[in-house]
Amino acid sequence: MSAETREKLLQGALRTLTEQGIAKTSARSVAAAAGVNQALVFYHFGSVDDLLSEACRYGTEQRVARHRDALAAISTLGELLEFGRRMHEEERAAGSVAVLGQLLAGAQTQPRLAEATAAGLSLWVAEVEKVLVRVLGASPLGGFVDAVGLARAVASSFVGLELYEGVDPQGAERALDALEGLGELVAVVEGLGVVGQRAVRHRLRTVRRL
Amino acid sequence: MSAETREKLLQGALRTLTEQGIAKTSARSVAAAAGVNQALVFYHFGSVDDLLSEACRYGTEQRVARHRDALAAISTLGELLEFGRRMHEEERAAGSVAVLGQLLAGAQTQPRLAEATAAGLSLWVAEVEKVLVRVLGASPLGGFVDAVGLARAVASSFVGLELYEGVDPQGAERALDALEGLGELVAVVEGLGVVGQRAVRHRLRTVRRL
DNA sequence: GTCTATACATGGATAGAC
DNA sequence: GTCTATCCATGTATAGAC
Numbered sequence: 069m070s071a072e073t074r075e076k077l078l079q080g081a082l083r084t085l086t087e088q089g090i091a092k093t094s095a096r097s098v099a100a101a102a103g104v105n106q107a108l109v110f111y112h113f114g115s116v117d118d119l120l121s122e123a124c125r126y127g128t129e130q131r132v133a134r135h136r137d138a139l140a141a142i143s144t145l146g147e148l149l150e151f152g153r154r155m156h157e158e159e160r161a162a163g164s165v166a167v168l169g170q171l172l173a174g175a176q177t178q179p180r181l182a183e184a185t186a187a188g189l190s191l192w193v194a195e196v197e198k199v200l201v202r203v204l205g206a207s208p209l210g211g212f213v214d215a216v217g218l219a220r221a222v223a224s225s226f227v228g229l230e231l232y233e234g235v236d237p238q239g240a241e242r243a244l245d246a247l248e249g250l251g252e253l254v255a256v257v258e259g260l261g262v263v264g265q266r267a268v269r270h271r272l273r274t275v276r277r278l
Numbered sequence: 279m280s281a282e283t284r285e286k287l288l289q290g291a292l293r294t295l296t297e298q299g300i301a302k303t304s305a306r307s308v309a310a311a312a313g314v315n316q317a318l319v320f321y322h323f324g325s326v327d328d329l330l331s332e333a334c335r336y337g338t339e340q341r342v343a344r345h346r347d348a349l350a351a352i353s354t355l356g357e358l359l360e361f362g363r364r365m366h367e368e369e370r371a372a373g374s375v376a377v378l379g380q381l382l383a384g385a386q387t388q389p390r391l392a393e394a395t396a397a398g399l400s401l402w403v404a405e406v407e408k409v410l411v412r413v414l415g416a417s418p419l420g421g422f423v424d425a426v427g428l429a430r431a432v433a434s435s436f437v438g439l440e441l442y443e444g445v446d447p448q449g450a451e452r453a454l455d456a457l458e459g460l461g462e463l464v465a466v467v468e469g470l471g472v473v474g475q476r477a478v479r480h481r482l483r484t485v486r487r488l
Numbered sequence: 489g490t491c492t493a494t495a496c497a498t499g500g501a502t503a504g505a506c
Numbered sequence: 507g508t509c510t511a512t513c514c515a516t517g518t519a520t521a522g523a524c
Binding site: 094095096097106107110111114116 | 516517518519520
Binding site: 087088089090091092166169170172173174175176177179182183185186188189190193211212213214215216217218220221223224225226227228229231232234235239241242243244245246247249251252253254256257259260267268271272 | 287297298299300301302303376377378379382383384385386387388392393395396399401403419421423424428429430433434435436437438439441442444445446449450452453454455456457459460462463464466467469470474477478481482
């Protein structure tokens with residue numbers, strides 16, 4: 069069956085990317101992981117890069133869809149921070165961030181992969197952005213923090229942290245804790261009350277003018 | 279000359295990693311970039327991975343040394359933010375972050391590379407950490423932000439941002455701007471004055487107890 | 489649609505001449 | 507120390523049998 073084999077290859081590609089890395093992801097290794105013949109990669113996708121591009125879209129859509137409802141229910145920065153860490157742990161286990169890391173590395177020198185990887189990342193970014201716009205929009209900080217940019221920073225930083233975790237797990241753990249602390253700090257400023265907020269705003273304006 | 283060829287190979291490895299990526303970095307491609315014979319990779323370094331490991335140490339040490347004095351002169355968060363962006367731009371141009379990104383991707387599945395990459399990253403982390411300890415230690419925030427963890431988060435996030443930049447330059451630009459804004463926010467809280475700081479501290483303690 | 493066979497290129501690694 | 511030659515494994519891609 070055509071559709072079944074296609075799917076096997078897509079999942080095989082994702083598995084190979086996480087388990088062997090972009091450098092050892094080939095038509096042969098993917099086909100082996102998928103349990104199908106190597107020639108089918110070219111029959112169904114034309115080239116290895118095209119397969120990886122489709123696998124990126126396929127995999128990312130599945131993972132993002134998993135969290136869409138939960139993300140839509142978040143309304144405060146505190147909730148967002150807690151959910152973010154849980155989601156990160158879940159995606160790390162599923163290998164979806166690892167896939168993006170490997171594809172991003174490969175995409176630096178291959179325009180075709182770059183396009184697909186950007187599209188995949190943008191699925192995550194769009195979700196994070198929606199939540200941030202909502203959470204920050206309802207907050208006094210909204211005017212000073214760019215949710216659009218922050219969503220992109222968060223998504224790419226998570227990929228960086230995931231890659232770092234692969235070479236220094238304890239360091240990465242500590243990094244995540246520190247970021248959580250920083251997030252709490254922002255959440256706290258958000259809850260300072262009118263007087264404190266006015267002071268923060270005034271100083272921010274002063275600083276920005278320099 | 280032995281030493282000269284070794285150096286050519288090390289620089290060739292760095293160039294190949296940035297220009298072709300980890301997936302296309304081979305003894306042959308590196309040797310071509312270095313302008314020497316392919317067999318010399320194995321004579322001087324034993325294997326391609328060993329060459330890449332040494333290149334990581336070699337390259338990172340050089341780049342970090344470049345900024346050591348400037349980093350030592352930084353004493354405020356504002357200075358640190360400004361310097362950070364300038365340094366990021368310089369390192370991006372030099373390709374040193376790209377090298378770390380490619381090596382991190384390869385390191386996920388190769389213990390030998392992982393060790394070397396962790397060591398290379400730790401050179402950056404150590405410098406960032408020293409500055410953060412100094413800057414945050416002199417600030418009322420010192421007790422609430424973990425400089426050690428934050429240094430690791432900063433270093434790995436920069437790698438993630440660099441990889442993201444390769445597939446979406448505008449998005450990465452906006453992400454960096456947003457992070458800068460967030461940094462300013464923290465700097466502002468730092469300068470709030472005694473009353474504001476006391477309020478922040480009190481609320482932080484309350485939040486952490488939950 | 490899938491498999492076998494095959495071509496041709498690239499890559500890791502070594503032996504031996506210089 | 508460096509180069510040439512070479513071996514063998516792996517990878518991309520296609521043709522043709524089933």
